[in-house]
Amino acid sequence: MVQCIAHRGWSGRAPENTLAAFELAWNSPDVDGIELDVHLSRDNVPVVIHDQTVKRTTNGKKAVRDYTVNELKTLDAGSWFNEQFAGQRIPTLEDVLRRMNRKKSLTIELKQRRDIYPGLEEKIVRLLHKYEITGSTLVGSFDHTAVKKIKQMDASIQTGLIFMNRPVIPLEQMEEAGAEVMMLYHEMAGQGIVDMMLYNGYKVNVWTVNKQHAVERLRLLSQELIITTNHPGMVREKQKHKKK
Numbered sequence: 615m616v617q618c619i620a621h622r623g624w625s626g627r628a629p630e631n632t633l634a635a636f637e638l639a640w641n642s643p644d645v646d647g648i649e650l651d652v653h654l655s656r657d658n659v660p661v662v663i664h665d666q667t668v669k670r671t672t673n674g675k676k677a678v679r680d681y682t683v684n685e686l687k688t689l690d691a692g693s694w695f696n697e698q699f700a701g702q703r704i705p706t707l708e709d710v711l712r713r714m715n716r717k718k719s720l721t722i723e724l725k726q727r728r729d730i731y732p733g734l735e736e737k738i739v740r741l742l743h744k745y746e747i748t749g750s751t752l753v754g755s756f757d758h759t760a761v762k763k764i765k766q767m768d769a770s771i772q773t774g775l776i777f778m779n780r781p782v783i784p785l786e787q788m789e790e791a792g793a794e795v796m797m798l799y800h801e802m803a804g805q806g807i808v809d810m811m812l813y814n815g816y817k818v819n820v821w822t823v824n825k826q827h828a829v830e831r832l833r834l835l836s837q838e839l840i841i842t843t844n845h846p847g848m849v850r851e852k853q854k855h856k857k858k
Contacts, residue, residue: 621649621844624636636648651725668704673689707741723754724761774795809836823843
């Protein structure tokens with residue numbers, strides 16, 4: 615059975631990357647784990663938000679790294695989604711680790727790019743050790759150098775390379791970074807690349823799968839896929855129907 619990862623928490627039902635979205639995912643039997651994104655604040659605290667700026671998902675306007683963590687925590691990160699979530703805040707990564715359901719896995723996307731956040735990788739590794747969840751966490755990034763740094767700091771942490779397009783030399787790239795998981799945009803996932811990666815001992819995580827027809831297509835490729843979605847209930851409901 616494919617694994618189901620809640621993208622930025624259960625972001626189809628609550629504002630993405632907030633504790634409200636994570637709580638929905640942690641409390642659901644349909645969810646195997648959550649995915650979240652991490653930037654650094656101006657005072658170098660890992661904070662959970664997707665975009666480089668806060669404009670889309672809060673009442674602020676500037677870049678994440680232009681705010682201190684205390685300033686970020688004054689922003690409303692819920693009203694944009696629905697007024698019932700007014701007052702939701704941008705959590706720190708430590709806020710999430712402190713509260714998370716340890717029975718679920720965690721996927722962290724480092725929003726690193728050409729070292730715009732010096733020291734981000736070290737801070738992530740330190741927090742994973744502090745909360746003793748290195749064994750159930752996947753750390754991935756579009757920045758393959760950042761992924762390689764994580765692996766060099768702690769080889770026991772599972773890492774993934776994120777690809778928007780179908781990679782030309784995926785096995786070489788995975789080996790170079792020391793990664794175990796290919797994190798591939800779902801429309802780029804075909805039978806050939808999925809079979810090749812699985813045959814060579816890699817896992818394949820496909821993102822972000824929000825349509826039922828896409829879920830069905832991917833399930834036919836392999837039952838070993840990891841599906842990241844805004845709508846975990848949709849993924850599991852289709853599996854339940856298949857069992858009947």
